[in-house]
Amino acid sequence: MIGLPQALLLDLDGTLVHSEHIHTEGLVRFCAGRGLELSESEQLFVIGHAWQEIYAELRLEARLGTTLAEVLAGTSAAKDEMFAAGLRLPVLEGARELVSLAHAAGIPVAIVSGSSRAEIVQALAVLEIAAALRFYVGAEDVTRGKPSPEGYVLAAQRLGAAPERCLVIEDSEAGIAAGLAAGMRVLATAAANPPPGRPGHQRQQSAHRVIPGLAGLQLSDLAAVMTS
Structure with a gap:
């Protein structure tokens, strides 16, 4: 044609x-487990952005003392728990x-x-x-x-x-x-x-x-x- x-x-x-809400919730849980509560605007920033930009914009290195690789691994682990509890990826x-x-x-x-x-x-x-x-x-x-x-x-x-x-x-x-x-x-x-x-x-x-x-x-x- x-x-x-x-x-x-x-x-x-x-x-x-x-899946955007699932990624966001995984990150929220990872951060909460380290004593950091993400604001609504920070959570909304996750939508459409790559992990490099999220890591930099949310200043996760300074606020949590974690590397990007650690954030990825921790967020992935949090999402695995959500999937194990019955959550499905639509x-x-x-x-x-x-x-x-x-x-x-x-x-x-x-x-x-x-x-x-x-x-x-x-x-x-x-x-x-x-x-x-x-x-x-x-x-x-x-x-x-x-x-x-x-x-x-x-x-x-x-x-x-x-x-x-x-x-x-x-x-x-x-x-x-x-x-x-x-x-x-x-x-x-x-x-x-x-x-x-x-x-x-x-x-x-x-x-x-x-x-x-x-x-x-x-x-x-x-x-x-x-x-x-």
């Missing part, structure tokens, strides 16, 4: 899986179908996330889309996370794709900004975005197009974003 993207680059948290409607659709059409698909590689692997086990992915870019693969375009630029380079022919699908302000800064087309999904005025709401208007969710997306919809 004329106008299809040369590559499809997908955010993970809030785009394919409804897959957003249409996520699996979108990846399958692009893969069947010969469009290379990669994930570009601010989550750690271990967190990505955990989500992929639930999503069951690993076989259709070329690769994933996680927090350990970049020096700066979103809104820096580094992750998306790296993914395009690895795929040999021209940035302007890449389609990014995101949900957060930081992620949308990263895709735009990389010179790519950006489609924003609002499926996991709280309504305006609610905590955690992400402004998505800067994306080339905003959709309610991934369910029902067709190749013609992807082509339309590339040409609009």
Whole structure:
């Protein structure tokens, strides 16, 4: 189909899986166990940002005396306890179908996330889309996370794709900004975005197009974003 993207680059948290609140709660529990209570604004900062930015913005080294690796390990352990207690990682409607659709059409698909590689692997086990992915870019693969375009630029380079022919699908302000800064087309999904005025709401208007969710997306919809 004329106008299809040369590559499809997908955010993970809030785009394919409804996980932002789980990551946040894991970090809250880790910090609370060390006597640090995170404010609401600090908790909201977790949405859409990579671990490097979270660690720096929340000044966790100074406030807790911990390394980023320790924060990742501690947060992961807290989330494991939540999963062991019965919590499930929800897959957003249409996520699996979108990846399958692009893969069947010969469009290379990669994930570009601010989550750690271990967190990505955990989500992929639930999503069951690993076989259709070329690769994933996680927090350990970049020096700066979103809104820096580094992750998306790296993914395009690895795929040999021209940035302007890449389609990014995101949900957060930081992620949308990263895709735009990389010179790519950006489609924003609002499926996991709280309504305006609610905590955690992400402004998505800067994306080339905003959709309610991934369910029902067709190749013609992807082509339309590339040409609009």
